[in-house]
Amino acid sequence: MTTPVIELRDVSRRYDDGPPALNDVSLTVEAGEAVAILGPSGSGKSTMLNLIAALDRPDTGTVTVDGVRVDGLGEAASARYRRAKIGMVFQFFNLLDDLTVTDNVVLPAQLAGMARGEASRRAAELLSTLGVARHARAYPGRLSGGERQRVAVARALMNRPALLLADEPTGALDTASGEEVSALFTELNADGQTIVVVTHDLALAQSCTRRTIQLVDGRIAGDVVAEPSR
Amino acid sequence: MSALGRVVRSGVGRRRVQTVVIGLATTMAVTASVLGGSLLVASTAPFDDAFAEQNGAHLSAQFDAGRTTADQLSATTTASGVTTAAGPFPTVSITPRVDGGPGTPPPMTVVGRADPGGPVDAVTLTEGRWASGPTEIVLSADGPLAKTPTGSALGSRLSFPDLPGGPTLTVVGLARSVSRTADGWVTPSRITSPQGYQVLYRFAAADTTEQVDAGRAAVTAAAPEGALSGSQSWLVVKKAADRAIAVFVPFLIAFGVLGLFMSLLVVGNVVAGAVGAGTRRIGILKALGFTPAQVVWAYMGQALIPTTVGIAIGVVAGNLLAIPVLAETEEVYGAVTLTVAPWVDVVVILGALGMVALTAWVTALRAGRLRTVDAIAVGRTPRPGRGQWAARLTARLPLPRPVSLGLARPFARPARAVAMTAAVLFGATAVTFAVGLASSLNQVQIARNHDSADVTVGSAGPGMSGPGRPGPPLTVDSAAVSALIDAQPGTSAYYSTARTRMTVAGVADTTTVVAFDGDATWDGYQMVSGTWFDEPGEAVAPRPFLNATGKRVGDTVTLNDGDKAVTVRIVGEVFEMSNDGMVVLTDARTVTISDSEPQRASHFITVQPGTDLTAYVDTLNTALKPFSAAAQPGRTNQASDTIVLINSLTAMLTLMLVAVAAMGVLNTVVLDTRERIRDLGVHKALGMTPRQTIAMVIASVVLIGVIGGVVGVPAGVALHEAVLPAMEENAGIGLPASAFTVLHLPELLLLGVGGLLIAVLGALLPATWAAKIRTAAALRTE
Incomplete structure (x- = not known):
């Protein structure tokens, strides 16, 4: 039996006096899975993503990622955890405008202490794989939305994370670019990358993941695994 | 409340850190300005001011009691040219002995006066009270007996073995006579056998030696022949006092000017930064229908509220701080009752308000004139392209990545970096100047002691x-x-x-x-x-x-x-x-x-x-x-009171200027950090630890600190080298060569590090804040 990459047990999170953003949620994601977390605004999707990425802590319950209990980590430890285990892709790319594409991509590796030469080789390889190698020395501001998101994915994969977390990765893209990103995620998952995508977009969920978790008012309302297509 | 009022109030409340920093920076700057301005004013003519305040004696005449009576001397008070006179006061020259003290102090002139006031030489009590009984004495605050090894001589006892009965008198007060008319005062009845009489005169004309000599001749003629045994012209006292003061005037003026200039710079920088940081909000307000004029008023209001509070606190703090500083200056100048001139407060208040209003107006006007869409865009991100070359360059440096990221930061906001560098530069200049001057004064003291x-x-x-x-x-x-x-x-x-x-x-x-x-x-x-x-x-x-x-x-x-x-x-x-x-x-x-x-x-x-x-x-x-x-x-190593006072004054002024400089840096780094909060969130999401975040923010001011130090230290040395000859010239003395060569390479290198320390000190708080910020919250920030 393999160790699950993500294991949430009885996790609850409430902000101030409002209703619980997550209410007694338990969830397991195995290595190699591609999971979409769907739900309307306020359903708890982003809260769940933040807890998995150790950007936030649950009020109750435990969060374990790739064997590491992350629900009680301090700031420094959670930063080291993110470096080692997590790659994150955001809706608005969150590339640093004053750094070149390569410098953006190598940043997580450099923060982890990887030598610049080695990091540059890995970045070049990723940019090439993702089809944006020609923009290596350009600044993000000059790239299209789809290209920027590819660069963001390259940056997320830089440290060979056990888990790729994507928060509305196509939310800021036109349809064609969205489809490109969706295809990219499918490829990555096919290569064994575990992916969790938080999205409103059912089409994206269906195109790049097999498992769909539906969140409603902080609870899991559905957890569906699609049959493999023949 | 009007829409404009709501915008101002919410703007002040929402950016609490910014509001507090503006208030604090203004407080420090206004405090320094009040202090600097007061010193400048006090330094213009301290002797003349004190002389006028005390109705100083143009001529202090001493008559021989063996040749005249007190009654005979009354004729001299109406002599030609005399406008006012005081006395005759009985006098005696005696050698005291300090109870329990070693050795014998020099002889002193003791005058019998019933009270410190009067039409001429209205003596100022600096401590204690006037002598009212036969066993009490008031000493000159500038005399050698005014201080004991344990502090003030108040309460100590002096015996006078040469007087009939060898009385012991208790020191009940210390007083300052700008005209230097006595070393001590007792009640007239205490001097039973006067050696002489003192009469103090003011003349209609006493601006030149000839005029004072003419007055002296008239007084001499009106007195019994041969009765005048000695006299002292106020011009001689003024010359000696001016020489003593003159050494320190250029130093205090230099500090005063530095304080004022730095304060203006920091307040201008703080307000411009605060208004500039609100550009996006200005865009949103315009999108909601605010006119450019309303936007300008809103941002001027937002800047003026914390600065008004800061100005109020600063004026109070400046006045409170000025009391001990001016008291020390009073000692240095030998002057009396130096106080903050009310007009200094008024000028500082109006100047600071005007400066803030003008800076806010110019900056807000620029933002108000921007097209709405541009204002929103400008506020969100720095202009693309700025500083990218620096980021490329520093990325190649063999340094930890957080450090190289920080080093490139000033180039993304060059105007802001220049303002910050100027603040550090002035701080480093002030520190270098202060250290150089304190060292020079110590060398002067050593040379003066030659012990x-x-x-x-x-x-x-x-x-x-x-x-x-x-x-x-x-x-x-x-x-x-x-x-x-x-x-x-x-x-x-x-x-x-x-x-x-x-x-x-x-x-x-x-x-x-x-x-x-x-x-x-x-x-x-x-x-x-x-x-x-x-x-x-x-x-x-x-x-x-x-x-x-x-x-x-x-x-x-x-x-x-x-x-x-x-x-x-x-x-x-x-x-x-x-x-x-x-x-x-x-x-x-x-x-x-x-x-x-x-x-x-x-x-x-x-x-x-x-x-x-x-x-x-x-x-x-x-x-x-x-x-x-x-x-x-031997080797008393006795530092003169003046040197001790100047050193403590230097330390206080330097600390204030360093604090103002650090505040300027703090404000700018807070602005920068707030502006880049989303980027910080991204860095942290990618695995930047709190320690790396602190390193990145601190590194962003390192270059500024180094440049500030590298330029500020030579500027401080140059100021020191310019002020010392001014001191020489003002005082008419030649300072020893050792006073000029006090700053050597090791000291200069240390002082250069001082610039860096000011910058790091200013950046430490926002760096810690940046390290503590929650990543999820930072990523959500617009």
């Missing part, structure tokens, strides 16, 4: 050495004392001095001539130029003497003593402050002197290494007993 001698022999007395201190005449046989010192085991070297007064043709003041027997070069005499004398016929003199005689190093000068004349060649300019610099130091073989001038010590000894100094002094004292002379340990 390298381990042991001095004379008529004893604490803390006295060198030719500068008057005291009871030493009556011992100098040759016999020299023989004893020669015979004393442990003696390494010694020299002796004798002194007399001589005149130089064309110079009104008499000159003190000090004759040295033996090599005195080891005793800390410092040269301004030229060399110490070697041979008979050679002499050294300080600048006031050279200026008064119109001589230079290399010239000869003839010293006259009755029918005797001695010609000496000036081979060097020495730093010597005694007798207001009217001194000539020469070899004993040049001039024969039989101790006609009182001096504290006559022999100055250095002992062999390893000698037990206490045993040496005890043995020597036993041997000296038959000669009624005494030996005492």
